[in-house]
Amino acid sequence: MFKYDEGVLKAQLLELIRLAATDLPKDVVDSIKAAQQNEPPDSAAHNVFGMLLKNVELARNESIPICQDTGTNIYLVHIPEGISMRKLTALILESTSEAVDKSYLRPNAVDSITGKNSGNNIGEGQPFIHFEEWDNDFIEFNLMLKGGGCENVSTQYKLPDVGLDAGRDLDGVYKVIVDAVNEAQGLGCAPGILGIGIGGDRTSSHQTAKNQLFRKLPDTNSNPELAQLETKLLINLNKLGVGPMGFGGKTTVLGVKMGAMHRLPASFFVSVSYMCWAYRRHSMIVKAGGEVSYD
Ligand code: SF4
Numbered sequence: 001m002f003k004y005d006e007g008v009l010k011a012q013l014l015e016l017i018r019l020a021a022t023d024l025p026k027d028v029v030d031s032i033k034a035a036q037q038n039e040p041p042d043s044a045a046h047n048v049f050g051m052l053l054k055n056v057e058l059a060r061n062e063s064i065p066i067c068q069d070t071g072t073n074i075y076l077v078h079i080p081e082g083i084s085m086r087k088l089t090a091l092i093l094e095s096t097s098e099a100v101d102k103s104y105l106r107p108n109a110v111d112s113i114t115g116k117n118s119g120n121n122i123g124e125g126q127p128f129i130h131f132e133e134w135d136n137d138f139i140e141f142n143l144m145l146k147g148g149g150c151e152n153v154s155t156q157y158k159l160p161d162v163g164l165d166a167g168r169d170l171d172g173v174y175k176v177i178v179d180a181v182n183e184a185q186g187l188g189c190a191p192g193i194l195g196i197g198i199g200g201d202r203t204s205s206h207q208t209a210k211n212q213l214f215r216k217l218p219d220t221n222s223n224p225e226l227a228q229l230e231t232k233l234l235i236n237l238n239k240l241g242v243g244p245m246g247f248g249g250k251t252t253v254l255g256v257k258m259g260a261m262h263r264l265p266a267s268f269f270v271s272v273s274y275m276c277w278a279y280r281r282h283s284m285i286v287k288a289g290g291e292v293s294y295d
Contacts, residue, residue: 010095017096155180155183156205184274194273196259200262213279
């Protein structure tokens with residue numbers, strides 16, 4: 001039976017939140033550096049990437065948020081059999097509130113009816129926590145902070161889309177994704193990372209899209225057809241010329257990650273979860289006995 005000390009785990013969760021808010025993951029930083037190298041030294045795009053990288057360094061060194069919008073806190077938690085989701089949720093909420101006190105997180109939870117900010121980043125559906133049971137004998141917490149600006153340009157299509165000449169096949173999927181990035185321009189704080197959900201219903205399609213954003217940038221899709229489409233989209237979307245923050249340039253997206261679900265014969269949804277350059281995600285593994293590691 002997996003056991004943990006609640007006080008220790010709460011402190012470990014606080015550290016996970018601090019890392020997610022202040023320390024941009026290495027694969028993202030490497031990708032931004034490569035994008036900067038790809039631009040002429042005196043170009044607007046080169047300068048914008050330079051500012052982003054300075055921002056990243058400052059945030060890491062000073063342990064302050066990378067962006068003022070610390071986003072929706074999205075957890076994907078894998079648990080061994082027998083672990084109480086209710087107890088883990090309570091610990092996540094306590095750590096979230098403490099992270100606001102320490103200014104790692106902005107109080108971002110606003111009551112949609114009254115307009116009142118809860119003040120501690122906790123509210124109905126905030127943070128968003130999704131649990132999955134697995135066969136391993138350790139807990140894995142994956143945390144992503146997703147900003148409001150990029151969420152606002154996230155979208156969903158229903159195929160066929162006559163206006164875009166997009167049918168119910170991967171060519172149609174390709175067309176609507178290009179449209180989504182064209183529509184977004186720099187508004188989602190480009191360069192973006194696209195999580196794509198194909199199929200499912202309206203909800204599960206979006207969920208699939210968001211889950212793709214937990215993948216590392218350099219990974220390869222295990223489905224060969226989707227792997228091919230991810231590469232094709234990455235190359236062609238970067239020919240759109242939107243560039244960082246919409247200033248123009250050769251990098252409009254840093255990655256495209258796709259997942260597919262079965263669908264009803266009557267429906268074909270394609271969801272685009274647009275993530276901004278402040279692609280904040282970290283994970284934490286807690287073993288029985290309390291040993292912890294962060295990634
Ligand atoms: S979209 Fe991302 S980078 Fe832009 S303001 Fe929101 S969190 Fe910050």
